Amino acid sequence: MDASEELPLVHVSRPGTVESNAPAVVLVHGRGTNERDLLSIGAQLPEELHVLSVRAPNSMGGPNSYTWYDLDLSAGGLHASQPDPDGFRRSLDLLHEFVEAATARYDLDPDRIGLLGFSQGAITSMSALLERPGAYRWVVALNGYLAESHEGDVEKAAGKPVFIGCGSMDQVIPPVRAERAAELLESGGAYVRFETYSVGHGTMPDEITDVVAWLEGWI
Numbered sequence: 001m002d003a004s005e006e007l008p009l010v011h012v013s014r015p016g017t018v019e020s021n022a023p024a025v026v027l028v029h030g031r032g033t034n035e036r037d038l039l040s041i042g043a044q045l046p047e048e049l050h051v052l053s054v055r056a057p058n059s060m061g062g063p064n065s066y067t068w069y070d071l072d073l074s075a076g077g078l079h080a081s082q083p084d085p086d087g088f089r090r091s092l093d094l095l096h097e098f099v100e101a102a103t104a105r106y107d108l109d110p111d112r113i114g115l116l117g118f119s120q121g122a123i124t125s126m127s128a129l130l131e132r133p134g135a136y137r138w139v140v141a142l143n144g145y146l147a148e149s150h151e152g153d154v155e156k157a158a159g160k161p162v163f164i165g166c167g168s169m170d171q172v173i174p175p176v177r178a179e180r181a182a183e184l185l186e187s188g189g190a191y192v193r194f195e196t197y198s199v200g201h202g203t204m205p206d207e208i209t210d211v212v213a214w215l216e217g218w219i
Contacts, residue, residue: 003035003055007105008097010055011035015106016048023112023137023219026099027053030119030143034064038118044208045116046215052102056120057094058087068120079174083123083147095128099135112219116140116211119173119201122164123147126181130156138162138218140211143170143201145177146184154188161191161218165207167199 003010012035016022025045027038035055042051056066069087071078103110114137117125122144129139130153138161146154162185166178175196182194193214197207 007101008094009057011098011102012039012053013106014039014042014051016046016050018048018050020107021109022050022107023048023114024050024052024102024106024108025114025116026095026102027051028068028095028115028117028121028125029053029056029066030117030121031056031067032060032062032065034066036064038116038121041116041203041208041211044212046212046219049219050106050108052106054095054098057091068124078172083120083149085149088124088127088147088149091124092128092131095124096132096135110135112137114138114140114215114219116142117144118142118203119144126150126162126185129160129162130154133157133160136160138215140215141165141178141181142203142207142211143167143173143178144181145173146181151184154184154190156188157185158189159191161214162193163211163214164192164194165203165211166196167201168196169198169200172201 029037056068068091070084115125122141127150166175186192
C-alpha cells in the first residue's frame, strides 16, 4: 500500500470486503512512528472494515518519524505529561477534517467509523470522540490517557463503545492513567471495557485478540 497525500493527512488505505457505504477504522499511531506502524494490527481487524492509517502532521526530524503534538512536561516529567495545547488543537482539527474527507473519498458509512489509537494516538482518539461524538462510532485506545483538556466533556461519550487497554509494566504512560480514563469515560455514560496486559509500552497478541472480539459486537 502506497501512502496518499490527497486528503488532509497523509495515509494508507486498505479497502475491506464492503464495497460501498463501508464501515471503517482510522488507525492513529504513536509518537515517533508513522502511518505504517499500526498496519499489522489493522490486518487483524474484521475484514469488512476499510482500514485507513494516518500520519501525524509534525516531523520529528528523523526518518519516518512523526508526532501529533509536543509534550507539556510541566506537571513533573514524561509520566505526567499532557499534550501541548496548540499542537493538540491542530492535530484534532486535521483528524476531524480527514475523516470527513475520507468518508466521501472512499464511500464510507459515516455512522460506522471508528478510531484505533496507540499512545499519542490513543490520547488523540479519545479527545476526538469527545469533541465530535456524532462522527465516531467507537474508539479503541491502547496505552493512552484522557487529556486534562477534555476531562470535563466525558458526558459527550454517553452510549459510545470504548475499549481501553494498557500495559501493566508501562513506564511511559503508567497504567493508572489509562485506568483513570476508563473511569472518567464510564462516569460519562460510555460503554467501557478496560483491560490490563503483561506488557510495557506496547501491545501483545492477547490484547489484539480481545480487541478484535470486542469489535465484532460494535461494527
